[in-house]
Amino acid sequence: MPQSPLVEKHLTIEPVDPNGVDAMQLMEELNQRLEKITGATGAAGFDPAALHAGRAVFLLARDEQGRPAGCGALRPLEGAGAAPVAELKRMYARAPGRGIGAAVLMALEQAAWGMGYRAIWLQTRRVNAQACAFYRRHGYHDIPLFGRHVGRTDSVCLGKRLQRQEETAWT
Incomplete structure (x- = not known):
């Protein structure tokens, strides 16, 4: 089966305000996609204002035409x-399967290391098999449920220990 061409080398990834128009548009698309898959948008677990505190970041990827991509x-x-x-x-x-998610994830891992984090944890729904497979392909492993997810049988939590990586430009 032929693979989709990777577009990550044509992406620009940069920190932005999560309340910006492009960021809000992408998150609304995510909400719609998650609602179709899981029955919930996941938006209740995210407060953009929390990213204005230290050691937090929102990254936005743009394609070669400057359009929001991830x-x-x-x-x-x-x-x-x-x-x-x-x-x-x-x-x-x-555009899943084209390297955008992988590029954003790599940039987030590099940003996390630079902010002093040594691990990244996440939660998704078990029914979201595509997301679970994506994270596992990128070195994330099942971890015990944490925080508000404890006791929720529909949740899966994944984590990855970070290692120092060679710095690469996001642009």
Whole structure:
């Protein structure tokens, strides 16, 4: 089966205000996609204002024409153990299977390391098999449910220990 051409080398990924028009548009598309898959948008678990605190970031990917192509966010996860842990939120790629999500995830991992995090944790719904497979392909492993997800049988939590990577430009 032929693979879709990767577009990640043509992306520009940069930190933006999550309340900006492009960021809000991508998150609304994510909400619609998640509602079709899981029956819920996931928006209740994300407050853009929380990203204005330290050690948080919202990254937006643009294609070569400058159009929004994907996004993702990191925020501090309190009470996660001895090593500083970031929580991954609002990951979305407009064109799945073309490398956009992988590029955004790599940029978020590099940003997390630069902010002093040594692990990233996330939660998704078990029914979202595409997301679970994506994260596992990128080195994330099942971890115990954390925070408000404890006891929720419809949730799966994944985590990854970060390692120092060579710095690469996002543009």
